[in-house]
Amino acid sequence: MKQIPAFSLLLAHFDHNELLASLLALVAGSPVYCVDKGQHILYWSEAMAQLTGLPACDVVAKRCAPEYALTTEEDGQVLSLINKDGQTVCLKKSVQMVYDQYGAVSGGLGLLNACGQALAKEAVPSIQKTTKQNFYGIISRSPAMQAVFQIIENAAETTATVLVRGESGAGKELVARAIHQLSARRNAPFLAINCAALSSSLLESELFGHVRGAFTGAVKDHHGMFQRAHGGTLFLDEVAELPLDLQAKLLRVIQERNFIPVGGDRSVSVDVRLVAASHRSLREQVKKGEFREDLMYRLRVVPIFLPPLRERREDISLLLWHFIQVHNGENLRKIDKIDPLAMRLLLDYAWPGNVRELHNVIEYAFAVGRGSILKVAELPPEFREPTSTESPAIALLTNKLRLSAEEEAVAIRQALQQSNGSLGHAGDLLGMSRATLWRKRKRYGL
Numbered sequence: 001m002k003q004i005p006a007f008s009l010l011l012a013h014f015d016h017n018e019l020l021a022s023l024l025a026l027v028a029g030s031p032v033y034c035v036d037k038g039q040h041i042l043y044w045s046e047a048m049a050q051l052t053g054l055p056a057c058d059v060v061a062k063r064c065a066p067e068y069a070l071t072t073e074e075d076g077q078v079l080s081l082i083n084k085d086g087q088t089v090c091l092k093k094s095v096q097m098v099y100d101q102y103g104a105v106s107g108g109l110g111l112l113n114a115c116g117q118a119l120a121k122e123a124v125p126s127i128q129k130t131t132k133q134n135f136y137g138i139i140s141r142s143p144a145m146q147a148v149f150q151i152i153e154n155a156a157e158t159t160a161t162v163l164v165r166g167e168s169g170a171g172k173e174l175v176a177r178a179i180h181q182l183s184a185r186r187n188a189p190f191l192a193i194n195c196a197a198l199s200s201s202l203l204e205s206e207l208f209g210h211v212r213g214a215f216t217g218a219v220k221d222h223h224g225m226f227q228r229a230h231g232g233t234l235f236l237d238e239v240a241e242l243p244l245d246l247q248a249k250l251l252r253v254i255q256e257r258n259f260i261p262v263g264g265d266r267s268v269s270v271d272v273r274l275v276a277a278s279h280r281s282l283r284e285q286v287k288k289g290e291f292r293e294d295l296m297y298r299l300r301v302v303p304i305f306l307p308p309l310r311e312r313r314e315d316i317s318l319l320l321w322h323f324i325q326v327h328n329g330e331n332l333r334k335i336d337k338i339d340p341l342a343m344r345l346l347l348d349y350a351w352p353g354n355v356r357e358l359h360n361v362i363e364y365a366f367a368v369g370r371g372s373i374l375k376v377a378e379l380p381p382e383f384r385e386p387t388s389t390e391s392p393a394i395a396l397l398t399n400k401l402r403l404s405a406e407e408e409a410v411a412i413r414q415a416l417q418q419s420n421g422s423l424g425h426a427g428d429l430l431g432m433s434r435a436t437l438w439r440k441r442k443r444y445g446l
């Protein structure tokens with residue numbers, strides 16, 4: 001064992017567990033982590049979670065990614081990674097191996113220190129090719145989304161019609177915008193219309209325009225979206241809701257690149273790239289007789305499926321920190337920590353409203369709470385309503401499910417740390433009375 005001066009004095013003076021706990025508490029604000037000899041993560045400081053966007057609960061007890069490996073050869077190596085804000089950061093890894101009493105490696109401790117600018121530039125190209133966590137404003141590190149990014153890149157080079165399928169709030173419009181931005185049409189207009197939001201006649205007039213006198217109130221010619229998007233991209237959201245008569249008109253524009261405005265007698269030629277989106281399956285709509293099969297095939301030349309957020313859980317913490325960062329910039333409040341119980345609730349939630357809902361949750365926390373820690377009480381009410389698939393954290397809050405003593409002790413320790421030892425505050429976080437908390441604390445020796 002490597003000895004530092006007065007090391008034995010230190011060991012003799014303190015209880016070893018207490019000493020270790022205090023040291024870990026001291027370094028929690030630095031990007032420090034620890035692995036066992038099989039490179040499984042044993043400890044992941046709060047600063048590591050902040051830096052990488054990966055909370056401890058997602059990585060502890062799992063084998064670390066190769067870039068985080070801790071071996072003597074890795075000491076002094078430079079690693080570049082994309083942080084939770086989507087920026088590439090360059091870090092120097094300092095490694096301290098830990099040996100057992102026979103001199104065999106039993107694990108390692110790692111510390112990441114920021115490197116200089118020049119190194120950061122050198123490291124950028126290779127990492128950007130493999131991991132894009134911020135793709136034209138679409139934040140994701142999920143493999144399924146990385147595949148979507150590749151399809152977007154390839155499709156953008158063509159003028160093929162794209163059909164994006166995904167639940168509400170999953171980012172369909174962002175995909176359409178990314179295609180436009182990446183395409184040669186980027187300097188021409190990008191226009192978006194929701195086909196479910198307007199009545200059939202209004203929609204027709206909005207899409208194809210009308211001539212003066214076409215109907216009561218049509219006092220002058222009106223250029224529709226197809227004309228205004230000439231040379232650019234038109235995003236047709238909720239295309240499955242398009243009435244059948246307008247489906248025929250849309251098919252004609254796609255096939256012949258021209259249309260006749262409402263009340264007009266001359267066709268207008270246009271060059272517009274279409275991106276359509278739907279939360280429904282167009283195939284199902286075709287089966288029900290509500291969507292034209294020929295139009296479906298014309299629209300889904302390049303189909304893109306956006307998985308819902310609950311199927312790409314690795315994106316939850318990344319998105320949470322992304323939106324926190326955005327709101328931190330508004331100077332109303334600066335959140336630099338998410339209470340562990342709140343994080344568990346957020347990670348376990350089903351997110352029916354997908355990323356839009358996640359953003360709303362962060363906006364809510366900024367509206368109702370203050371201070372640097374996002375707490376359970378600052379989450380919208382649905383996070384505190386017990387459900388049939390309760391997470392252990394909810395269970396603890398509602399006292400419905402029994403946690404193992406170990407899990408309960410961890411939750412109590414975290415809540416006490418969070419509230420600087422205040423029993424009242426920790427009890428609020430845990431949903432326990434002061435007396436219950438006092439008793440449990442004594443029982444677990446906390």
Ligand SMILES: Nc1ncnc2c1ncn2[C@@H]1O[C@H](COP(=O)(O)OP(=O)(O)OP(=O)(O)O)[C@@H](O)[C@H]1O
Nearest residue numbers: 137138139140167168169170171172173174355356
């Ligand atoms: N991966 C993402 N990264 C960052 N922001 C996202 C992401 N996905 C969605 N958003 C944000 O969530 C909101 C909803 O996204 P968007 O409008 O693209 O979804 P949508 O699937 O088109 O929803 P709808 O069908 O309800 O119109 C927007 O504010 C968007 O910026």
